[in-house]
Amino acid sequence: QVQLAESGGGLVQVGGSLRLSCAASGGTFSNYGMGWFRQAPGKEREFVAVISWNSWKGSITSYADSVKGRFTISRDNAKNTVALQMNSLTPEDTAVYYCGATLQWTPTTENAYPYWGQGTQVTVSS
DSSP: OOEEEEEOOEEEETTOOEEEEEEEESSOGGGSEEEEEEEOTTSOOEEEEEEEEETTTEEEEEEOTTTTTTEEEEEETTTTEEEEEEOSOOGGGOEEEEEEEESSSSOOSGGGOOEEOOOEEEEEEO
């Protein structure tokens, strides 16, 4: 059983930056694809970014079109953490951000992730 805990959310002004972190425990972290999703009020949870790793390819990432060039996902297998660096934030990025873990390779659909954290709120004010 994998446990996930997000941190780093908060209030930021338009154009600002935030760095989210997700700490994992209870599994072999390097085996898991780690994804970030977000859910805005009144909307469904949507894919943001995912990162998977293996010894042949290293880290492979995928991003939603809405965050490409602004967000960067990274992982530290030694520390069992995954981070989401968010730059050039807009009010449309306001949401609860969730970290998920999966044994699949870079999936972008919510139902591919059996493990979730509790979420962290990101609010971008104008």
